[in-house]
Protein backbone atom coordinates (compact mmCIF):
# COMPACT_ATOMS: atom_id res chain seq x y z
CA UNK A 373 0.00 0.00 0.00
CA UNK A 374 1.29 3.46 -0.89
CA UNK A 375 2.42 5.86 1.79
CA UNK A 376 -0.21 8.51 2.51
CA UNK A 377 0.34 11.91 1.00
CA UNK A 378 0.14 14.90 3.29
CA UNK A 379 -1.02 18.30 2.09
CA UNK A 380 -1.00 21.24 4.47
CA UNK A 381 -3.03 24.41 4.04
CA UNK A 382 -2.81 27.65 5.97
CA UNK A 383 -5.93 27.39 8.12
CA UNK A 384 -9.30 25.65 8.39
CA UNK A 385 -10.96 28.02 5.98
CA UNK A 386 -8.40 27.56 3.21
CA UNK A 387 -8.42 23.82 3.91
CA UNK A 388 -12.19 23.57 3.31
CA UNK A 389 -11.92 25.59 0.10
CA UNK A 390 -8.99 23.54 -1.18
CA UNK A 391 -10.66 20.21 -0.38
CA UNK A 392 -13.84 21.42 -2.09
CA UNK A 393 -11.86 22.25 -5.25
CA UNK A 394 -10.07 18.91 -5.09
CA UNK A 395 -13.38 17.08 -4.62
CA UNK A 396 -15.02 18.74 -7.60
CA UNK A 397 -12.00 17.88 -9.76
CA UNK A 398 -12.01 14.28 -8.56
CA UNK A 399 -15.72 13.83 -9.31
CA UNK A 400 -15.45 15.44 -12.76
CA UNK A 401 -12.43 13.28 -13.63
CA UNK A 402 -14.24 10.10 -12.58
CA UNK A 403 -17.37 11.06 -14.47
CA UNK A 404 -15.29 11.73 -17.59
CA UNK A 405 -13.50 8.40 -17.27
CA UNK A 406 -16.32 6.17 -16.04
CA UNK A 407 -19.57 8.04 -16.75
CA UNK A 408 -20.42 8.04 -13.08
CA UNK A 409 -18.81 8.78 -9.70
CA UNK A 410 -19.26 8.02 -6.04
CA UNK A 411 -18.44 9.88 -2.85
CA UNK A 412 -18.62 8.86 0.80
CA UNK A 413 -19.41 11.77 3.12
CA UNK A 414 -18.27 12.38 6.67
CA UNK A 415 -19.87 14.14 9.60
CA UNK A 416 -18.03 16.76 11.61
CA UNK A 417 -17.13 20.39 11.22
CA UNK A 418 -14.43 20.20 8.55
CA UNK A 419 -16.44 17.78 6.42
CA UNK A 420 -19.50 20.02 6.48
CA UNK A 421 -17.43 23.15 5.84
CA UNK A 422 -16.02 21.40 2.77
CA UNK A 423 -19.51 20.61 1.48
CA UNK A 424 -20.58 24.22 2.04
CA UNK A 425 -17.57 25.36 0.00
CA UNK A 426 -18.54 22.99 -2.81
CA UNK A 427 -22.02 24.55 -2.80
CA UNK A 428 -20.53 28.04 -2.86
CA UNK A 429 -18.21 27.59 -5.81
CA UNK A 430 -19.51 28.09 -9.38
CA UNK A 431 -17.26 25.15 -10.42
CA UNK A 432 -19.82 22.85 -8.78
CA UNK A 433 -21.75 23.06 -12.07
CA UNK A 434 -18.96 21.02 -13.69
CA UNK A 435 -20.21 17.97 -11.76
CA UNK A 436 -23.13 16.00 -13.19
CA UNK A 437 -24.87 15.60 -9.85
CA UNK A 438 -27.44 13.17 -11.22
CA UNK A 439 -24.65 10.73 -12.01
CA UNK A 440 -23.23 10.72 -8.51
CA UNK A 441 -23.74 8.13 -5.79
CA UNK A 442 -23.65 9.61 -2.30
CA UNK A 443 -22.87 7.35 0.65
CA UNK A 444 -21.99 8.03 4.28
CA UNK A 445 -19.02 6.80 6.28
CA UNK A 446 -21.03 7.05 9.45
CA UNK A 447 -24.31 8.28 10.82
CA UNK A 448 -25.65 9.12 14.24
CA UNK A 449 -28.58 6.82 15.05
CA UNK A 450 -31.24 9.49 15.54
CA UNK A 451 -34.41 10.07 13.50
CA UNK A 452 -34.54 11.51 9.98
CA UNK A 453 -34.42 15.30 10.07
CA UNK A 454 -32.76 15.42 13.51
CA UNK A 455 -30.13 18.17 13.74
CA UNK A 456 -27.53 15.63 14.98
CA UNK A 457 -27.73 13.53 11.83
CA UNK A 458 -24.79 13.79 9.46
CA UNK A 459 -27.37 13.55 6.68
CA UNK A 460 -29.18 16.67 7.96
CA UNK A 461 -25.95 18.68 7.94
CA UNK A 462 -24.93 17.44 4.50
CA UNK A 463 -28.32 18.25 3.04
CA UNK A 464 -28.25 21.78 4.41
CA UNK A 465 -24.64 22.39 3.33
CA UNK A 466 -24.80 20.89 -0.18
CA UNK A 467 -27.21 18.12 -1.08
CA UNK A 468 -30.32 20.33 -1.07
CA UNK A 469 -28.61 22.78 -3.43
CA UNK A 470 -27.68 20.42 -6.27
CA UNK A 471 -29.71 18.24 -8.61
CA UNK A 472 -29.05 14.76 -7.19
CA UNK A 473 -30.90 11.60 -8.15
CA UNK A 474 -32.69 10.73 -4.86
CA UNK A 475 -32.26 7.03 -5.68
CA UNK A 476 -28.51 7.53 -5.53
CA UNK A 477 -28.44 9.20 -2.12
CA UNK A 478 -27.82 6.28 0.22
CA UNK A 479 -28.69 7.24 3.78
CA UNK A 480 -28.08 5.15 6.88
CA UNK A 481 -31.42 4.77 8.55
CA UNK A 482 -32.31 5.88 12.07
CA UNK A 483 -34.76 4.65 14.73
CA UNK A 484 -37.75 6.18 12.89
CA UNK A 485 -37.29 3.51 10.21
CA UNK A 486 -38.31 0.86 12.75
CA UNK A 487 -34.89 -0.77 12.35
CA UNK A 488 -32.60 -1.33 15.31
CA UNK A 489 -29.07 0.03 14.93
CA UNK A 490 -27.88 -3.48 14.07
CA UNK A 491 -30.63 -3.93 11.46
CA UNK A 492 -29.86 -0.53 10.00
CA UNK A 493 -26.17 -1.48 9.67
CA UNK A 494 -27.15 -4.76 7.97
CA UNK A 495 -29.52 -2.92 5.62
CA UNK A 496 -26.71 -0.55 4.63
CA UNK A 497 -24.36 -3.47 4.05
CA UNK A 498 -27.00 -5.02 1.77
CA UNK A 499 -27.36 -1.74 -0.14
CA UNK A 500 -23.59 -1.59 -0.60
CA UNK A 501 -23.52 -5.20 -1.77
CA UNK A 502 -26.21 -4.46 -4.37
CA UNK A 503 -24.18 -1.50 -5.64
CA UNK A 504 -20.90 -3.45 -5.86
CA UNK A 505 -19.98 -4.66 -9.32
CA UNK A 506 -17.98 -7.82 -10.14
CA UNK A 507 -14.86 -5.71 -10.79
CA UNK A 508 -15.05 -4.39 -7.23
CA UNK A 509 -14.07 -7.88 -6.00
CA UNK A 510 -15.93 -7.57 -2.71
CA UNK A 511 -19.14 -6.64 -0.91
CA UNK A 512 -18.58 -2.90 -1.19
CA UNK A 513 -18.22 -0.63 -4.27
CA UNK A 514 -14.78 0.86 -4.97
CA UNK A 515 -15.78 4.37 -3.88
CA UNK A 516 -14.09 7.06 -5.94
CA UNK A 517 -13.45 9.20 -2.90
CA UNK A 518 -14.16 8.64 0.77
CA UNK A 519 -13.97 11.64 3.11
CA UNK A 520 -13.15 11.23 6.78
CA UNK A 521 -13.00 13.80 9.54
CA UNK A 522 -10.71 12.83 12.41
CA UNK A 523 -11.20 13.28 16.14
CA UNK A 524 -8.52 14.33 18.66
CA UNK A 525 -8.37 10.65 19.76
CA UNK A 526 -7.73 9.56 16.16
CA UNK A 527 -11.26 8.30 15.51
CA UNK A 528 -12.58 8.29 11.97
CA UNK A 529 -16.21 7.70 10.95
CA UNK A 530 -17.62 6.17 14.17
CA UNK A 531 -14.61 3.96 14.74
CA UNK A 532 -13.34 4.95 18.17
CA UNK A 533 -10.16 3.67 19.83
CA UNK A 534 -10.44 0.24 21.44
CA UNK A 535 -14.10 -0.34 20.49
CA UNK A 536 -15.01 -3.75 18.97
CA UNK A 537 -16.05 -2.16 15.66
CA UNK A 538 -12.36 -1.84 14.87
CA UNK A 539 -11.84 -5.55 14.49
CA UNK A 540 -15.23 -6.32 12.95
CA UNK A 541 -14.85 -7.74 9.46
CA UNK A 542 -18.35 -6.82 8.31
CA UNK A 543 -18.46 -3.70 6.15
CA UNK A 544 -21.00 -1.84 8.31
CA UNK A 545 -21.62 -2.08 12.05
CA UNK A 546 -23.70 -0.55 14.81
CA UNK A 547 -21.61 1.27 17.39
CA UNK A 548 -22.77 1.63 20.99
CA UNK A 549 -21.17 3.74 23.69
CA UNK A 550 -19.53 6.26 21.37
CA UNK A 551 -17.49 8.68 23.49
CA UNK A 552 -18.62 11.46 21.14
CA UNK A 553 -22.39 12.01 21.46
CA UNK A 554 -24.81 10.71 20.43
CA UNK A 555 -23.80 7.30 21.79
CA UNK A 556 -25.37 5.07 19.14
CA UNK A 557 -24.11 5.21 15.60
CA UNK A 558 -23.79 3.28 12.36
CA UNK A 559 -20.36 3.12 10.77
CA UNK A 560 -18.42 1.69 7.88
CA UNK A 561 -15.55 -0.41 9.20
CA UNK A 562 -11.91 -0.20 8.21
CA UNK A 563 -12.45 -3.07 5.75
CA UNK A 564 -15.09 -1.05 3.86
CA UNK A 565 -12.97 2.10 4.00
CA UNK A 566 -10.09 0.17 2.39
CA UNK A 567 -12.27 -0.52 -0.66
CA UNK A 568 -12.12 3.18 -1.62
CA UNK A 569 -9.92 4.25 -4.51
CA UNK A 570 -9.10 7.39 -2.58
CA UNK A 571 -9.37 8.08 1.16
CA UNK A 572 -9.01 11.68 2.30
CA UNK A 573 -8.57 12.28 6.04
CA UNK A 574 -9.38 15.94 6.65
CA UNK A 575 -8.52 17.68 9.91
CA UNK A 576 -7.98 21.17 11.23
CA UNK A 577 -6.84 22.60 14.55
CA UNK A 578 -4.28 22.01 17.22
CA UNK A 579 -6.42 19.40 18.99
CA UNK A 580 -5.86 17.06 16.00
CA UNK A 581 -2.06 17.45 15.83
CA UNK A 582 -1.14 14.47 18.00
CA UNK A 583 -3.62 12.15 16.26
CA UNK A 584 -2.32 13.22 12.85
CA UNK A 585 1.25 12.44 13.87
CA UNK A 586 0.32 9.04 15.32
CA UNK A 587 -1.87 8.14 12.33
CA UNK A 588 1.09 8.72 10.02
CA UNK A 589 3.80 7.14 12.10
CA UNK A 590 2.94 3.50 12.44
CA UNK A 591 0.48 3.55 15.35
CA UNK A 592 -1.92 0.61 15.51
CA UNK A 593 -5.51 1.14 14.33
CA UNK A 594 -6.88 -0.16 17.63
CA UNK A 595 -5.28 2.80 19.41
CA UNK A 596 -5.51 5.28 16.54
CA UNK A 597 -8.21 4.29 14.05
CA UNK A 598 -7.03 6.87 11.48
CA UNK A 599 -3.83 4.83 11.22
CA UNK A 600 -5.92 2.08 9.59
CA UNK A 601 -7.86 4.37 7.25
CA UNK A 602 -6.15 3.64 3.97
CA UNK A 603 -7.47 3.39 0.44
CA UNK A 604 -5.85 2.76 -2.94
CA UNK A 605 -4.46 6.25 -2.45
CA UNK A 606 -4.61 8.06 0.88
CA UNK A 607 -4.26 11.76 1.55
CA UNK A 608 -4.12 13.59 4.85
CA UNK A 609 -5.46 17.07 4.13
CA UNK A 610 -4.61 19.24 7.10
CA UNK A 611 -4.28 22.79 8.21
CA UNK A 612 -1.01 24.00 9.71
CA UNK A 613 -2.16 23.53 13.29
CA UNK A 614 -3.18 19.91 12.71
CA UNK A 615 0.10 19.22 10.88
CA UNK A 616 2.31 20.89 13.47
CA UNK A 617 3.57 17.65 15.05
CA UNK A 618 4.26 15.65 11.89
CA UNK A 619 7.95 15.14 11.21
CA UNK A 620 8.63 16.26 7.61
CA UNK A 621 10.01 12.87 6.58
CA UNK A 622 6.68 11.11 7.14
CA UNK A 623 4.65 10.43 4.02
CA UNK A 624 4.88 12.59 0.95
CA UNK A 625 4.70 15.97 2.55
CA UNK A 626 3.49 18.89 0.51
CA UNK A 627 3.13 22.20 2.26
CA UNK A 628 1.05 24.33 -0.04
CA UNK A 629 0.16 27.01 2.47
Ligand SMILES: O=C(O)[C@H](O)[C@@H](O)[C@H](O)[C@H](O)COP(=O)(O)O
Pocket residue numbers: 414415416417418419446447448458520521522523527528529530552
Ligand atom coordinates in the same frame (compact mmCIF):
# COMPACT_ATOMS: atom_id res chain seq x y z
O1 LIG B 1 -20.30 11.69 12.91
C1 LIG B 1 -19.25 12.13 13.29
O2 LIG B 1 -19.15 12.76 14.36
C2 LIG B 1 -18.04 11.95 12.47
O3 LIG B 1 -18.15 11.47 11.21
C3 LIG B 1 -16.71 11.97 13.11
O4 LIG B 1 -15.84 10.95 12.73
C4 LIG B 1 -16.12 13.34 12.76
O5 LIG B 1 -15.79 13.38 11.39
C5 LIG B 1 -14.90 13.65 13.59
O6 LIG B 1 -15.27 13.60 14.94
C6 LIG B 1 -14.31 15.01 13.28
O7 LIG B 1 -15.25 15.99 13.55
P1 LIG B 1 -14.81 17.52 13.56
O8 LIG B 1 -14.31 17.84 12.15
O9 LIG B 1 -16.06 18.27 13.93
O10 LIG B 1 -13.74 17.67 14.59
